[in-house]
Amino acid sequence: MSKWFKKVLIAVVPLFLLTVLAACGQKQTDNVYQRTKSAKKIVWGVKADTRLFGLMNVKNGDIEGFDVDLAKAITKQMYGKDAQAEFIQTTAKTKVPLLKNGNIDAVAAAMTITDKRKKIIDYTQPYFGAGQSLLVKKGSPIKAVRDLNKAGTKVMAVKGTTAVDNIHKFAPKAKVLELDDYAQSFTALKSGQGVAMTTDNGILYGIAKENPDYEVVGGTFTNEPYGLAVDKGQTEMRAHIDKALDQLQANGTYSRLVEKWFGGIPGFDVKEVEQP
Template sequence: MKSKIKRFFLLALALVLAVSLSACESSGQAASSQVNTWKQVEKSKTIIWGVRNDTRLFGLMDIKSAKLVGFDIDLAKAITKQLLGKDGKAVLFQTSSKTKIPVLKNGNVDALMATVTITPDRKKQVTFSDPYFNAGQSLLVKSDSKIKSIKDLNKNGITVVAVKGTTAVANIHKFAPKARVLEFDDYGQCFTALKAGQGQAMSTDNGILAGIAAENKGYSVVGGTFTHEPYGIAVDKGQTEFAQKINQALKELKQNGTYNKLMHKWFDGIPGFSIKEAAR
């Protein structure tokens, strides 16, 4: 009887070990079976880019041509050609602030070129290229305003308009604690409030402010940037080879003058905006 019980337990133990080893093996295979995005891109000669369709100068749907236009759009196409040759194809997939990371994680796109700020939290989810646009918080004011920098906001009676729930609000409180912050739901409402005199300055990323200044005469971006929040190209977490290829393409585009040409195409002549600083 004891012999049978002992035999039963030995068989049960062997079964448990076998299942455990099988699970470990499956887990290891799953971990090592992540699709190599670069190899897929290289084979298909196609990169699917997640881009914005609502951000002037970077990615915006042009009503007349029904095409996406902007710095991000042109740079995505240039990187595609640099990596894959003249036959390389850039497919544009429209995203938003809320959807851009999910569509990348779900495999709907190969890379994001969508004004994605490089942050520690995002680095936990995605792998970033080197920065391609030196974004940072800045100020938009009327061109004849006495406000020239963040320091000028730290005076009694100054009101700054900003989008509700963004880091811009917290940064104004941090860098100009005496300023009053009036919050609105979106950039359109903020700018309307600025024009109506409800505030003396509007604050958010310099690139976004440049887009507003570009289509509204009498307004300027001032004071440079008082935060450092650069944009990077995002690929899925662990796609290091693809990120390295993108970095190499960016480097080559800067060396051959293409990057500088695109910067001037989209940002030249905007009052107060520094191309040199943004390209740094």
């Protein structure tokens, strides 16, 4: 190695390290609450493929659903009527990375609270009482999760969700076919690749509502409430979202949104949703 090259390294490496450390420090000191309060805007990660919670309207390009409406209400409750909620589409696999990388400020995406996720992100209080259930074709002999516990029985679920692990736990003899999203899972069910599709009850009721030849059966065999999420350490942001949720429940906005999206669906217990 030449003396000239050594001199270049001595000069450049410290500058590089300072740049990296500065960038790391900037991310660590980013106060999402103060930043979003100043901008009067929160960027939310939401689903765009899940009826009732977040689904893309192909006519106008908007994402519509309970989570979207709730995120809008929280944003305005926190920062005023002229505050803006911006939405970025997420999936089961992308919502946590997008949050950790700072691409979004918070997640409202039918996201189950789990101990594993708590290690890397922070949740608000539960806002939706969900539990896993089964979707089958009407007339199916499958009536409960125990009916799946037979060798060779195939069940559809979405990759990266708690549904996969739960089937392994409650029906260990069943085989889980893991698909990329709910649309693919339901298509696989319709084509006969398995006897049931499994995920949270609210999502399944949304599919059944649009497909009357299918029904949700067996009640819920898990208790997995949803929480809104922020990056680890954003305690101020989490606290203010929790406060806004309390205020929306107190003034009746939360109940009106639940009734708007889930009221009148046969077999769906709205009271369970409101008391996660």
